[in-house]
Amino acid sequence: MLQDKITQYTAEINAFSTDNADELEQFRIKFLGTKGIIKDIFDEFKAVSPEEKRTLGKVLNEFKQLAEAKYQTLKDQTEVADTSKDSGLDLTLPGDGFEIGARHPLALVRREIVEIFNKLGFIVAEGPEIEDDWHNFTALNFPEEHPARDMQDTFFIKKGGEKGDIALRTHTSSVQVRMMEAGQPPFRAIMPGRVYRNEAISARAHCFFHQVEGLYVDENVSFADLKQTLFYFVQELYGEGTKVRFRPSYFPFTEPSAEMDISCTICKGAGCQMCKYSGWVEILGCGMVDPNVLENCGIDSKKYSGFAFGMGIERIANLKFEIKDLRLFSENDARFLKQYKTSLI
Incomplete structure (x- = not known):
């Protein structure tokens, strides 16, 4: 059937x-x-x-x-x-999950710096890494005999040209010049970016590194405004209670000029290798924009004044993460980068 x-x-x-x-x-x-x-x-x-x-x-x-x-x-x-x-694989086995990546410690520090200054109304400005003599040196009041113009300090690409020699920028101050040339005050901006110096690579120095420079130009800007701005920045970045001191210094593009130190965040001022047992660590240079720089950029120095500052991101990262060798930042060692996995967002 x-x-x-x-x-x-x-x-x-x-x-x-x-x-x-x-x-x-x-x-x-x-x-x-x-x-x-x-x-x-x-x-x-x-x-x-x-x-x-x-x-x-x-x-x-x-x-x-x-x-x-x-x-x-x-x-x-x-x-x-x-x-x-x-x-040669058993595809019936459960798959492996994707490993969570990590941001580079320098990217983390740069973002934090940008966020702090954003609260104060600073915008982010950027410019080319290959610069001419005018924007990198002359407009910033560097004299002809300044050592920064020497090949032992700067990577020159081409000699001569309408605006002088062409080189890899030695600081992001060139972005300040471009900003001031393109408009009129008020200016309130920070300029993060990579810069280049002809230096031997070691645990404490590299031929390229990262800076964040700041510029504020308006009427009646004073050194007191500069000090309060940077004091706020330090308290936000390193926490309340971090001490600050200013020491007289010299930069071609600012007058008066100062270097700013903070109490060592590693030893809390007691003295360690990072602060050379002084209890203090220098983190940035600053000062009032030299009137010649304003005039070079077409700004009336009798009406406007301003301040500028610049810091190395690597130095800030050293203090935040206690990283002692600058070369680690550019070696792309996964073991080093994985330490910052929790800081992805």
Whole structure:
């Protein structure tokens, strides 16, 4: 009887299993082929009485669906097994998750510095890393005999030109010049970026590093404004209680000029190798913009005044993360970078 055949073949289908593509193809031909068992059973089904058709119709459809599902399941498993053999991998194993990346410590510090000055209304300005003599030196009041113009301190690319020699910028102060040339005060901006100095690479120095410089030009800007701005910056960056001191210094583009120290964040002023046992660490240079610089950029120095400052991001990162070797920042050692994995966002 037809019912008996369906029962017999159902048991055979349920019992069948293979991971061999040839055996699976034989199964398909036997049950699902154009001359297969299911085709024969459907042909027999046409000859049964109407009463039997009502009984066997549903059973026959379920039998066909069983054979198709069995074939598809085994086919998928066989393809996975074949792929695994080719690659040497077991693709049925659960996959490994993606390892969370990390931001570079210099990027973290740069972002924090930018966020602090943004609260004070400073915008971010950027400029080219390849600069001419005018923007890198002359407009900033560097005299002709200044050592920064010597090849032992600067990477020169081309001699001569309409605006002098072409070189890799030695500071981001060149961006300040470009900003002042392009408009009129007030200006309130910081200029983060990479700069280059012709120095021997060591644990404390590199031929390239990163700076953030700041500029504020408006009417009646005083040194007191500079001090309060930088004091706020230090408290935000290193925490309340960090001490600050200013020491007289000299820079061609500011007058008066100063260097700013903070109490060592590592030893808390007690003295350590980082602060050379003085309890203080110099983190930036600053001063009032020299009137000659304002005039070079087309700004009336009798009406406007301003202050500028500049800091090395590497130095700030050293103090925040206690990193003693500057070379680590540019070696791309995954072991070093993974330490900052929790600071991704």
